[in-house]
Amino acid sequence: MSSLMNTNAFDYVNVLDKALDASALRHEAISNNLANADTPNYKREDVNFEVQLAKALRHSRYKSMDAKVADLKMSRLNPIAYKDYAGFSYRIDGNNVDPDTEGVYLAKNQIVYQGLEQSVAQEFKNLQAVMK
Numbered sequence: 001m002s003s004l005m006n007t008n009a010f011d012y013v014n015v016l017d018k019a020l021d022a023s024a025l026r027h028e029a030i031s032n033n034l035a036n037a038d039t040p041n042y043k044r045e046d047v048n049f050e051v052q053l054a055k056a057l058r059h060s061r062y063k064s065m066d067a068k069v070a071d072l073k074m075s076r077l078n079p080i081a082y083k084d085y086a087g088f089s090y091r092i093d094g095n096n097v098d099p100d101t102e103g104v105y106l107a108k109n110q111i112v113y114q115g116l117e118q119s120v121a122q123e124f125k126n127l128q129a130v131m132k
Contacts, residue, residue, distance in 0.1 A: 011069045011070050011072070012069055013120060013123045013124070014072075014074055015053070015072065015077070016116055016120045016123065017120070018049070018074065018077050018078070019049065019053070020113065020116050020117070020120070021078075021079055022049030022050075022079030023109055023112055023113040023116060024113070025047045025049075025079045026046065026047040026049075026079075026105075027110075027113070029044075029047055029081055030045075030102055030105050030106045030109060031106075032045055033045060033097045034097070034103075034106075036095075036097060037095070037099045037102070038095070039095060040093035040095060041093065041095060042094075042095045042096075043084055043085055043094075043095075043096055044084045044097045044102070045081055045082065045084065046081070046082060047079050047080065047082075048079070048080045048082055049079040049080070052077060052078075052079075052080070056073070056076070056077055057069075057072070084096065
């Protein structure tokens with residue numbers, strides 16, 4: 001069993017786990033945005049994970065996807081929440097939260113989260129099939 005832990009068998013699961021963390025953090029950010037939709041000068045929050053992941057995968061450009069995922073430094077792949085100061089504000093009070101847009105982002109994020117959960121489950125099914 002310890003030899004399985006020392007292989008790259010969990011590389012994709014680890015990346016998916018980080019993506020799930022990012023999606024959960026994005027859900028929290030969107031919830032905060034909706035809760036503060038009427039707060040003057042509030043700036044919407046979002047999470048920057050996809051860009052980090054794309055940069056990390058581009059780093060090893062001429063490798064297979066398996067090799068790219070195996071080479072990822074998980075400690076450097078963390079979701080980062082940020083304030084969207086560049087967002088256009090429709091309101092005089094400086095708040096840049098549009099509740100309708102946030103609702104769309106929330107629905108999209110829920111679909112992404114469910115897809116990631118299914119991907120993790122499939123990875124474990126694959127590992128289980130290999131161990132049989």
